[in-house]
Amino acid sequence: MIDLHCDTILRICESRDAHQVEASKSLQGLRTNDFHVDLEKLRKGGSLAQIFALFVRKTEGKSSYETFLGMLDVFRDELAKNSDLVKQVLKPVRTDNQLLQAILSIEEGDVLEGRIDRVAEIASYGVRMIALTWNFENAIGFPNSLDPQAMGKGLKDFGMQLIPEMEKHGIIVDVSHLSEGGFWDVARISKRPFIASHSDCCALCEHPRNLLDEQIKAVAESGGVIGLNFCSAFLCEGSRVTRIEDLVRHAMHLYQIGGSAVLALGTDFDGIESTLEIPDVSFMPVLRDALHKAGMLESVLDAMWDGNALRVLC
Numbered sequence: 001m002i003d004l005h006c007d008t009i010l011r012i013c014e015s016r017d018a019h020q021v022e023a024s025k026s027l028q029g030l031r032t033n034d035f036h037v038d039l040e041k042l043r044k045g046g047s048l049a050q051i052f053a054l055f056v057r058k059t060e061g062k063s064s065y066e067t068f069l070g071m072l073d074v075f076r077d078e079l080a081k082n083s084d085l086v087k088q089v090l091k092p093v094r095t096d097n098q099l100l101q102a103i104l105s106i107e108e109g110d111v112l113e114g115r116i117d118r119v120a121e122i123a124s125y126g127v128r129m130i131a132l133t134w135n136f137e138n139a140i141g142f143p144n145s146l147d148p149q150a151m152g153k154g155l156k157d158f159g160m161q162l163i164p165e166m167e168k169h170g171i172i173v174d175v176s177h178l179s180e181g182g183f184w185d186v187a188r189i190s191k192r193p194f195i196a197s198h199s200d201c202c203a204l205c206e207h208p209r210n211l212l213d214e215q216i217k218a219v220a221e222s223g224g225v226i227g228l229n230f231c232s233a234f235l236c237e238g239s240r241v242t243r244i245e246d247l248v249r250h251a252m253h254l255y256q257i258g259g260s261a262v263l264a265l266g267t268d269f270d271g272i273e274s275t276l277e278i279p280d281v282s283f284m285p286v287l288r289d290a291l292h293k294a295g296m297l298e299s300v301l302d303a304m305w306d307g308n309a310l311r312v313l314c
């Protein structure tokens, strides 16, 4: 299995900060923790590779770039401490080697601070995808919004320049969280497959973070993938529970509209608050069984579980 999005590194950073303030607060690391994702749970869940997002939340007195560098240190430190179980890679491969493969991504293009030269630097750290925005405007563009006018806003000039530069450096453009106007600019400008690492379907649950059917088709046409998000608010309006039946409905819709090659996983584990019927990443085979029972063929499940992500991350 390859999961395109989790926020576990943020959780680990928060636990380290809390521990510094109050020594009684337990330290949570990557090896085992109380979160949705740790190395033990990944192994149990059949993980081949996990994409770890460095989700950069605006912090007072610190630039996004400084916050990013701090999180990168924590990521590297956790990997160094657990080198018997995990290694950072640029491209995941199917292998008999037991080591889990960890891949870096960034959620919040503000890390670039409008500097095109920073793309090469960030690529040199092994970052393979960048979500252009989170839920705020930045130098690249605008986020998803309930306001149709705001939702229609496209990429800024820097955003337009950024797409080819990212592609040149092997960094995949991630449109999750982006405005619809920005999405269509990416679709128009990009020459390589682009992805929505963690988004669901608007046709089944009207939420601005979700994708319209035309958008699902556009991602598929680019050769990209869409990672199924486990956030209950994106799966079923008003629900606080991530139900397996809703995950199945959204996966089936992605398949129907975008075809098997667009399917992927983008759990958003450790970034979501909902009560989960798939309580953590070790339970992912339960979802696979449910999709199989709903009629998804093994070959399609293989594509969704890792085949498509392997193609895009090559």
Ligand SMILES: [Zn+2]
Binding pocket: 107, 176, 177, 198, 271
């Ligand atoms: Zn997100």
